[in-house]
Amino acid sequence: MPLRWRNTRPAKLNPRANARSDSSLERRRGGVTGGYWTRLGRGLLITLRVIATVTVLVGGCSGLFVLAREIGPLTREWFLVRSVSVNGLHHVTRKEVIGRLALKPDTALYSINPTWLAERIKTHPWIKDATVVLKPLHEIHIDIVEREPAVVVRTLAENLLTDAEGVLLARLGSSDDPTLPILSGVDGKRLAQGRAEDRRPVQVGAALARMVGQTTGGRPDINVGNLNNLVVEVQGVTFQFSESSMNQQWSRFLKMRPALRDVAFDGEGARANEIDLRFADRVIVRGRG
Numbered sequence: 001m002p003l004r005w006r007n008t009r010p011a012k013l014n015p016r017a018n019a020r021s022d023s024s025l026e027r028r029r030g031g032v033t034g035g036y037w038t039r040l041g042r043g044l045l046i047t048l049r050v051i052a053t054v055t056v057l058v059g060g061c062s063g064l065f066v067l068a069r070e071i072g073p074l075t076r077e078w079f080l081v082r083s084v085s086v087n088g089l090h091h092v093t094r095k096e097v098i099g100r101l102a103l104k105p106d107t108a109l110y111s112i113n114p115t116w117l118a119e120r121i122k123t124h125p126w127i128k129d130a131t132v133v134l135k136p137l138h139e140i141h142i143d144i145v146e147r148e149p150a151v152v153v154r155t156l157a158e159n160l161l162t163d164a165e166g167v168l169l170a171r172l173g174s175s176d177d178p179t180l181p182i183l184s185g186v187d188g189k190r191l192a193q194g195r196a197e198d199r200r201p202v203q204v205g206a207a208l209a210r211m212v213g214q215t216t217g218g219r220p221d222i223n224v225g226n227l228n229n230l231v232v233e234v235q236g237v238t239f240q241f242s243e244s245s246m247n248q249q250w251s252r253f254l255k256m257r258p259a260l261r262d263v264a265f266d267g268e269g270a271r272a273n274e275i276d277l278r279f280a281d282r283v284i285v286r287g288r289g
Contacts, residue, residue, distance in 0.1 A: 079109040079137055088144035092126045097142060100124055109134055117142075125169055150206045151181050155188035164206040166199025168192055178219065181209035185225025201227065204243050208232060211250055212239065229278065237263060240276045249277035256283050 086097050100121045103112075114132035121130040121142065129145040150164040152172065159172040161180075168191060183205040190198040201224040208230060209220040218235040227243035241249055253275065257263065263275065263285065276284035 081107050081109055081112070081140055082138035084140045084142065086142045086144060088146065090146050092124060092144065092146060096124060097121060097127075097144065101140075109136070109138065109140075112140070125167060128163075149177065149180060151183050151202065151209060152177055153183045153186050153188065153191065153202060155184075155186060157188060160186075160188055160191065162191070162202055162206075164203065164210075166191065166202035166206075168194070181206070181213060181220040181222060183209075183222050183224055185223045201225075204230070204246075208241060208246055211246065215250075215254065236273055238274045240274075240278055242278045252281070253277055253283055260285060 081103060084098060084101070086094050089097070100123060101117055102120065112134060114134060117132045117140070118130045121127055121132070121144070126147050127144055128147045131143040133141045133143075135141055147163040147165075147167060147169060149161050149169060151162055153160040153162055159174065159176055160168055161170040161172055161177065162168055183202060186201055186205075187198065191202065204227060205222045205224040209222055209232075212232055212234055213220050216234050216237070220232055220234040222233075223231040230241040230243060230246075232239040232241065239253075260275075260283075263273075274286035276286070
């Protein structure tokens with residue numbers, strides 16, 4: 001079969017088709033370019049919104065500061081401290097407590113730290129504890145726990161008044177309080193410094209005086225210069241204790257007391273007027289020689 005060659009004719013140009021093709025290409029190109037500018041515009045818009053929000057916030061804060069500065073004196077006036085109530089006073093005066101607060105006349109209630117005020121109040125030697133409560137809108141309420149005088153410490157220079165913990169409450173000079181036991185053998189200068197080791201003899205003496213005085217009556221006079229040989233004189237009888245086991249020693253004496261007929265707390269000095277309790281399981285009774 002003879003081969004036939006076909007002549008391929010070029011496609012006829014269609015102006016409308018070409019226009020549609022060019023238009024589609026331009027849309028695709030424009031779509032890519034338009035997406036970039038759209039994202040850029042949105043980013044700029046968000047940035048402008050953030051800047052505007054920050055500006056408003058800064059302006060608002062500045063306005064609040066100005067407002068607070070202007071109305072500050074007015075609000076302070078609303079909370080000024082106008083009254084101070086104090087409970088639990090016996091030896092300390094209200095004026096002394098107010099003085100320890102050290103408050104300025106224009107002090108506002110909201111500017112006060114109750115804990116700090118309580119610590120200031122407790123610097124007074126007679127005050128053992130203090131509780132401060134702020135009561136709206138103008139009141140400070142204070143509850144005081146005072147220290148109780150327990151013994152008179154007799155030194156070469158003067159008499160000192162202390163509580164049972166050995167805290168120095170007052171210097172009595174040559175004055176005395178006959179309702180309280182007497183302690184001797186204490187260094188007054190060291191006691192005034194308030195160290196724990198210097199207050200220890202007073203604490204021991206106060207506890208011993210309370211224990212003995214409840215049974216014998218009278219006014220105990222105790223020498224605490226040597227804690228291993230505490231000498232108690234009361235109602236004409238002299239006792240000797242050691243600090244390590246005072247309670248057991250006194251209990252042993254009380255059990256044996258019915259049998260000690262020569263011991264009488266009459267203040268006149270009975271035949272048996274010295275009782276040594278320092279030794280375990282023994283009560284040594286000595287009469288006047």
